[in-house]
Amino acid sequence: MLYFSKLRVFSVLIFTLIISYFTISNFTKVDDEFFSKNIKLGLDLQGGSYLLLEIDNEPVITQRLQSKVLEFKKFFKDKDIKVRNFVIEDKSIIFDVENSKIDEVKSLLDDDKSEINPYFQQYKSHQFNFENMDTSFKLEFSDYGLVLLKNSSLDQAIEIVRRRVDEVGTNEPNILKRGNDRILVELPGLDDPGRIKSLLGKTANLTFQFISSSSEETFGTEKLSFEDGSSEAIVSKRIVLSGDNLMDAKPTMNNQTNETVVSFSLDRVGAKKFGKATSNGVGKRLAIVLDGKIISAPEVREPIIGGNGQISGNFTFQSATDLALLLRSGALPAPLNIIEERTVGPDLGKDSINAGIMSLIIGFILVVAFMFYKYRFFGLIANLALISNLFLLVGILTLFEATLTLPGIAGIILTVGMAVDANVLIFERIKEELKNENNSIVAFDSGYTKSRTTILDANITTLIAAVILFFMGSGPIKGFSITLGVGILTTLFSVYFIARLITAYYVIKNKHKEKLI
Amino acid sequence: MKTIYFNKFYKSFNILSGILIIASLVFLVFKGLNFGVDFKGGTLIELRTDKSSANITKIRDSFNQMNLGDVSVKNFGNETDFVVKFEKQNSNDPQFIEEIKTKLSNSIGTVDFRRVENVGPKVSAELLRSGVIAIALSLAAMLLYIWIRFEWQFSLGAILALFHDVIITLGVFSVFSLEINLSIVAAVLTIVGYSMNDTVVIFDRVRENLRKYADIKIFELTNISINETLSRTIITSVTTLLALLSIFIFGGEILKGFSLAMILGVIFGTYSSIYIANPVLVSLKVSQRTIVKEEKE
Numbered sequence: 061m062l063y064f065s066k067l068r069v070f071s072v073l074i075f076t077l078i079i080s081y082f083t084i085s086n087f088t089k090v091d092d093e094f095f096s097k098n099i100k101l102g103l104d105l106q107g108g109s110y111l112l113l114e115i116d117n118e119p120v121i122t123q124r125l126q127s128k129v130l131e132f133k134k135f136f137k138d139k140d141i142k143v144r145n146f147v148i149e150d151k152s153i154i155f156d157v158e159n160s161k162i163d164e165v166k167s168l169l170d171d172d173k174s175e176i177n178p179y180f181q182q183y184k185s186h187q188f189n190f191e192n193m194d195t196s197f198k199l200e201f202s203d204y205g206l207v208l209l210k211n212s213s214l215d216q217a218i219e220i221v222r223r224r225v226d227e228v229g230t231n232e233p234n235i236l237k238r239g240n241d242r243i244l245v246e247l248p249g250l251d252d253p254g255r256i257k258s259l260l261g262k263t264a265n266l267t268f269q270f271i272s273s274s275s276e277e278t279f280g281t282e283k284l285s286f287e288d289g290s291s292e293a294i295v296s297k298r299i300v301l302s303g304d305n306l307m308d309a310k311p312t313m314n315n316q317t318n319e320t321v322v323s324f325s326l327d328r329v330g331a332k333k334f335g336k337a338t339s340n341g342v343g344k345r346l347a348i349v350l351d352g353k354i355i356s357a358p359e360v361r362e363p364i365i366g367g368n369g370q371i372s373g374n375f376t377f378q379s380a381t382d383l384a385l386l387l388r389s390g391a392l393p394a395p396l397n398i399i400e401e402r403t404v405g406p407d408l409g410k411d412s413i414n415a416g417i418m419s420l421i422i423g424f425i426l427v428v429a430f431m432f433y434k435y436r437f438f439g440l441i442a443n444l445a446l447i448s449n450l451f452l453l454v455g456i457l458t459l460f461e462a463t464l465t466l467p468g469i470a471g472i473i474l475t476v477g478m479a480v481d482a483n484v485l486i487f488e489r490i491k492e493e494l495k496n497e498n499n500s501i502v503a504f505d506s507g508y509t510k511s512r513t514t515i516l517d518a519n520i521t522t523l524i525a526a527v528i529l530f531f532m533g534s535g536p537i538k539g540f541s542i543t544l545g546v547g548i549l550t551t552l553f554s555v556y557f558i559a560r561l562i563t564a565y566y567v568i569k570n571k572h573k574e575k576l577i
Numbered sequence: 578m579k580t581i582y583f584n585k586f587y588k589s590f591n592i593l594s595g596i597l598i599i600a601s602l603v604f605l606v607f608k609g610l611n612f613g614v615d616f617k618g619g620t621l622i623e624l625r626t627d628k629s630s631a632n633i634t635k636i637r638d639s640f641n642q643m644n645l646g647d648v649s650v651k652n653f654g655n656e657t658d659f660v661v662k663f664e665k666q667n668s669n670d671p672q673f674i675e676e677i678k679t680k681l682s683n684s685i686g687t688v689d690f691r692r693v694e695n696v697g698p699k700v701s702a703e704l705l706r707s708g709v710i711a712i713a714l715s716l717a718a719m720l721l722y723i724w725i726r727f728e729w730q731f732s733l734g735a736i737l738a739l740f741h742d743v744i745i746t747l748g749v750f751s752v753f754s755l756e757i758n759l760s761i762v763a764a765v766l767t768i769v770g771y772s773m774n775d776t777v778v779i780f781d782r783v784r785e786n787l788r789k790y791a792d793i794k795i796f797e798l799t800n801i802s803i804n805e806t807l808s809r810t811i812i813t814s815v816t817t818l819l820a821l822l823s824i825f826i827f828g829g830e831i832l833k834g835f836s837l838a839m840i841l842g843v844i845f846g847t848y849s850s851i852y853i854a855n856p857v858l859v860s861l862k863v864s865q866r867t868i869v870k871e872e873k874e
Binding site: 254255 | 623625669671672674675689690691692693694695696697699700704707708710711714715718719722726759760762763766767769770771773774775777778781782805806808809812813815816817818819820821822823824826827828829831832835836839
């Protein structure tokens with residue numbers, strides 16, 4: 061185990077130097093993308109906010125079932141099958157079929173190529189599962205139908221979330237899917253997530269509906285309250301225009317009233333619809349409804365034809381800016397709930413970095429001093445291995461742009477403490493071998509060979525723990541598992557290539573010396 | 578080096594460990610663990626006050642007036658820093674934290690919120706479950722590894738040692754009501770790795786010696802093996818403890834629990850490798866035939 065070919069020595073050196081370079085590149089500035097990589101700091105070290113959002117899919121499911129009911133009605137009408145008593149109940153559609161057509165309906169729903177109950181060809185599962193009792197049918201989303209629905213609402217939601225976060229203009233936000241109904245938002249450097257939270261907490265469903273008295277409406281009416289909670293109004297259920305037709309929105313000053321308002325412009329379809337509705341509705345009050353609350357309900361004085369309008373409603377400049385932003389970014393398919401939030405201020409982050417580095421330096425010095433005290437010259441070799449180990453570890457983390465967290469720093473320090481174990485095992489073994497062996501080269505060689513399985517065993521156990529943590533842990537803890545796991549690999553490298561190389565060189569030079577270790 | 582007769586004390590230390598394990602289990606069952614917001618849900622605020630006149634009582638009083646459920650206030654590091662935890666979590670209300678801050682500044686002067694954690698009940702339940710799964714999975718993985726690498730007698734010894742370390746470490750956390758959070762799970766997993774590592778080193782030597790000396794009884798043989806690996810055991814424990822002590826003392830408040838759990842784990846892990854793992858081999862009457870038989874198969 062003491063023989064090294066020239067090529068091997070060379071490659072070990074080159075490898076160590078290249079990786080170590082990346083460690084140093086954290087502290088220097090080079091104008092080259094590849095050569096000036098930096099370790100990424102986790103939110104706990106650089107400060108920032110972590111938000112976990114969960115989509116509330118209930119409304120989406122109901123909506124989808126409602127439109128499915130319309131689809132069914134049309135579908136059966138075309139097929140000349142009489143169906144009646146459609147009800148949506150408990151996330152399922154229930155309807156009755158005339159007696160003679162039960163089997164036909166069954167086969168229509170069960171057919172692999174069913175148009176009305178699709179997906180089977182693609183996913184080996186229909187969109188809906190159904191039960192049949194006498195003339196009654198009950199349809200429920202299948203697991204796969206539900207997954208597809210959730211995925212599509214997640215895709216839409218993440219897009220809207222991204223637009224809203226981008227509009228606020230935070231520094232390098234990180235927005236990721238988690239499972240099929242969650243979105244993770246990481247906002248580095250943001251120490252007060254209040255504004256983002258209020259922006260993400262709104263669905264931003266904008267509609268224009270006429271205020272009306274109940275008797276004259278064919279579409280039905282609903283009672284909505286005003287945003288400020290002052291009063292309520294009866295509103296027609298007919299939606300004149302929705303936020304989908306909005307092209308742009310921005311906060312402006314109304315010159316006549318000196319009030320902050322949100323100006324919007326509509327696309328062509330929207331402008332047409334809006335023009336027609338306002339022409340017919342002169343003199344009526346048009347309610348502007350956001351997420352089921354009336355922002356304001358001005359009287360229509362004249363038809364609004366150009367497709368431009370204003371929303372007034374006691375805005376401050378900030379609230380008008382936020383509303384405009386919400387309208388520009390579009391409505392979420394479903395409400396989002398913030399189910400986890402972690403915010404670290406920049407001060408604490410800095411303190412954590414300092415404390416982490418301080419304990420790394422002190423821990424390192426203590427371990428190095430102890431090793432030197434125990435083994436003298438071979439302690440120096442172990443320490444050299446330890447130093448290169450540190451450089452390799454930080455270098456690899458930098459190269460892969462891993463995220464360093466506070467527990468990650470703890471993992472590095474722990475690596476320092478545990479890394480010497482391998483060298484200790486080897487040195488102790490060599491000492492034992494030297495008791496029965498006069499040829500020191502043979503003793504060193506068998507010391508390395510005989511300790512090898514033990515060292516592998518010992519490191520694999522820690523590696524197993526690190527791998528499990530990596531897959532089960534989240535955030536900062538993941539950072540710990542990465543440094544611990546990579547630390548084991550660099551430890552083995554530094555022990556078996558660097559320390560052994562130096563040891564071999566030294567032993568071969570001094571083979572006749574008494575009491576080598 | 579002089580031989581130390583560890584094996585003389587196998588019995589007495591086994592009794593001691595037995596008592597410690599039972600005591601730990603009693604505490605774990607009847608007193609339970611002090612779960613932090615990660616696992617219990619709720620809100621944690623780390624705050625720094627302007628002057629040191631703001632004391633715990635004052636802060637607790639002003640929080641109690643805010644109707645937030647059960648409030649706990651603790652000093653955190655230096656005398657101007659505090660950690661406040663309460664049951665209520667309302668992360669959907671964007672003004673929730675802001676309002677608390679305003680009310681607090683009115684009663685005790687300027688405060689800086691250094692850290693806010695808000696964990697909903699669903700997430701905390703999931704975190705707890707995945708924490709338990711992670712620990713169970715790591716124990717299972719170790720079992721599998723050691724079962725592949727060694728004979729079953731050795732596996733049993735190593736696994737008993739592992740359970741010993743994890744149970745007693747958690748027991749200490751229960752006795753002193755120390756907080757269990759995500760980083761403690763990481764610590765426990767690392768302890769599992771370390772304890773196994775330590776046991777494996779001694780076991781490797783026991784197995785080697787079993788092959789070498791056919792006529793030495795396992796009772797003696799474990800002692801020889803422990804002695805032969807003793808200086809390694811000490812040096813590695815010392816360097817690991819030095820590193821951990823450095824984190825404990827200089828690494829800041831956030832890492833205190835983690836490093837404490839690790840320190841306990843390393844101490845128990847080192848102890849159990851000698852006094853739990855080896856006596857198991859003795860009571861299972863492991864001999865040269867145990868390993869020779871396996872190798873023939």
